[in-house]
Amino acid sequence: xxxxxxxxxxxxxxxxxxxxxxxxxxxxxxxxxxxxxxxxxxxxxxxxxxxxxxxxxxxxxxxxxxxxxxxxxxxxxxxxxxxxxxxxxxxxxxxxxxxxxxxxxxxxxxxxxxxxxxxxxxxxxxxxxxxxxxxxxxxxxxxxxxxxxxxxxxxxxxxxxxxxxxxxxxxxxxxxxxxxxxxxxxxxxxxxxxxxxxxxxxxxxxxxxxxxxxxxxxxxxxxxxxxxxxxxxxxxxxxxxxxxxxxxxxxxxxxxx
Amino acid sequence: xxxxxxxxxxxxxxxxxxxxxxxxxxxxxxxxxxxxxxxxxxxxxxxxxxxxxxxxxxxxxxxxxxxxxxxxxxxxxxxxxxxxxxxxxxxxxxxxxxxxxxxxxxxxxxxxxxxxxxxxxxxxxxxxxxxxxxxxxxxxxxxxxxxxxxxxxxxxxxxxxxxxxxxxxxxxxxxxxxxxxxxxxxxxxxxxxxxxxxxxxxxxxxxxxxxxxxxxxxxxxxxxxxxxxxxxxxxxxxxxxxxxxxxxxxxxxxxxxxxx
Numbered sequence: 001x002x003x004x005x006x007x008x009x010x011x012x013x014x015x016x017x018x019x020x021x022x023x024x025x026x027x028x029x030x031x032x033x034x035x036x037x038x039x040x041x042x043x044x045x046x047x048x049x050x051x052x053x054x055x056x057x058x059x060x061x062x063x064x065x066x067x068x069x070x071x072x073x074x075x076x077x078x079x080x081x082x083x084x085x086x087x088x089x090x091x092x093x094x095x096x097x098x099x100x101x102x103x104x105x106x107x108x109x110x111x112x113x114x115x116x117x118x119x120x121x122x123x124x125x126x127x128x129x130x131x132x133x134x135x136x137x138x139x140x141x142x143x144x145x146x147x148x149x150x151x152x153x154x155x156x157x158x159x160x161x162x163x164x165x166x167x168x169x170x171x172x173x174x175x176x177x178x179x180x181x182x183x184x185x186x187x188x189x190x191x192x193x194x195x196x197x198x199x200x201x202x203x204x205x206x207x208x209x210x211x212x213x214x215x216x217x218x219x220x221x222x223x224x225x226x227x228x229x230x231x232x233x234x235x236x237x238x239x240x241x242x243x244x245x246x247x248x249x250x251x252x253x254x255x256x257x
Numbered sequence: 258x259x260x261x262x263x264x265x266x267x268x269x270x271x272x273x274x275x276x277x278x279x280x281x282x283x284x285x286x287x288x289x290x291x292x293x294x295x296x297x298x299x300x301x302x303x304x305x306x307x308x309x310x311x312x313x314x315x316x317x318x319x320x321x322x323x324x325x326x327x328x329x330x331x332x333x334x335x336x337x338x339x340x341x342x343x344x345x346x347x348x349x350x351x352x353x354x355x356x357x358x359x360x361x362x363x364x365x366x367x368x369x370x371x372x373x374x375x376x377x378x379x380x381x382x383x384x385x386x387x388x389x390x391x392x393x394x395x396x397x398x399x400x401x402x403x404x405x406x407x408x409x410x411x412x413x414x415x416x417x418x419x420x421x422x423x424x425x426x427x428x429x430x431x432x433x434x435x436x437x438x439x440x441x442x443x444x445x446x447x448x449x450x451x452x453x454x455x456x457x458x459x460x461x462x463x464x465x466x467x468x469x470x471x472x473x474x475x476x477x478x479x480x481x482x483x484x485x486x487x488x489x490x491x492x493x494x495x496x497x498x499x500x501x502x503x504x505x506x507x508x509x510x511x512x513x514x515x516x517x
Binding site: 057059076077079082083085090095096105107108155 | 403405406408409411412413414415419423424427428430502
């Protein structure tokens with residue numbers, strides 16, 4: 001049985017208008033995402049990582065090529081696709097409590113009881129069940145990013161799209177959230193597309209790593225990650241295979257990124 | 258700290274009154290109709306015992322509040338529409354910009370011709386200029402909601418109505434509140450102006466009447482009452498806003514309740 005294809009991109013290119021003409025952002029990007037897979041996208045700044053995610057999210061339309069979600073062209077944000085932004089403090093509604101932030105996407109779509117249960121479940125998944133009544137500005141950066149992840153999980157999405165979600169966090173918080181994400185993924189079994197410029201993070205989290213390179217960005221390599229689950233911040237990172245993959249991604253990025 | 262600052266403020270006022278009293282009593286300030294603060298205080302006491310003065314105060318408060326409420330309804334509705342829709346903005350912003358700088362007092366003769374010496378004249382003079390700060394701040398607040406929040410609304414597939422209610426309007430709340438406070442002050446000022454020359458009732462008319470009756474103590478006492486009224490209305494509004502505003506704006510670092 002072949003796994004269900006969630007996303008399929010076929011020679012997707014993107015150009016955006018700038019003051020003196022157009023800027024080519026992405027060129028001939030092709031890949032597909034299978035159900036349950038974690039695809040990490042790694043590349044230096046300006047290689048179109050975020051633009052690629054925006055295409056998947058339905059926020060930006062490709063200039064040419066085909067971008068499909070479950071076999072249908074993406075013409076806008078899709079049901080079952082949830083987005084987590086990098087800048088949590090801008091993306092959260094600072095005037096709403098944690099619980100009311102998490103309910104943003106589901107309130108009004110079901111009765112209050114059902115919504116409250118989903119919110120409770122999502123908060124438990126990220127370990128924030130005791131912060132339901134706090135405001136985001138009362139929480140640390142790592143906790144705010146958890147709120148954003150819970151807000152996405154409350155939608156019961158089949159795909160999580162994450163745009164450098166841990167880039168603004170300190171190393172310890174980052175490691176903790178990486179492990180939490182893998183744990184949540186095990187429990188909820190959604191697919192994940194995870195953008196990062198951190199090579200080790202890309203290898204640690206992914207089933208596959210797509211390396212973007214150049215301007216306009218092209219996919220330099222798609223690297224399968226055969227590391228065993230559950231992964232461990234110490235032992236996984238010591239495996240010879242981890243080091244080999246890290247080297248491979250580094251080389252594909254093209255130097256000192 | 259707060260109590261000390263308040264005491265220092267009161268001390269400043271007392272010093273000013275003492276200087277005024279001394280200047281009048283010593284004859285340094287030689288104006289025929291400049292009463293000493295003590296005389297004004299006496300007039301205030303007599304006002305406090307006069308039912309007519311309460312009626313005049315009530316009239317001015319009612320006129321200012323009703324005018325403000327009408328302006329609020331119009332300003333919030335138009336401001337929200339203009340903020341949410343760039344198309345509505347394109348068609349109406351030019352009209353707003355032409356009408357807005359119109360000096361409020363210039364409306365008085367217009368209103369008099371239309372409505373005569375009446376409460377309608379007073380309300381007309383209050384409402385029109387009071388709309389602008391509400392409209393402009395609401396529009397600006399909504400139009401400047403950060404791009405990221407607009408994307409959140411799209412990514413979570415919110416309907417235009419849900420996006421307005423859950424994201425745009427609450428995000429604009431602090432700006433809207435600034436508009437409400439500015440316009441409250443304007444409404445009170447215009448109520449008094451309208452009463453001086455348009456509708457012979459309320460505190461504005463009382464100030465003019467006492468001036469023409471050569472009763473400077475009473476005139477100053479009425480002026481004092483209008484000042485207190487402004488402070489009280491603003492304090493009520495700030496308290497109300499504190500109770501109603503969404504969570505973020507109760508955070509100490511957001512300086513929305515500082516005077517602007």
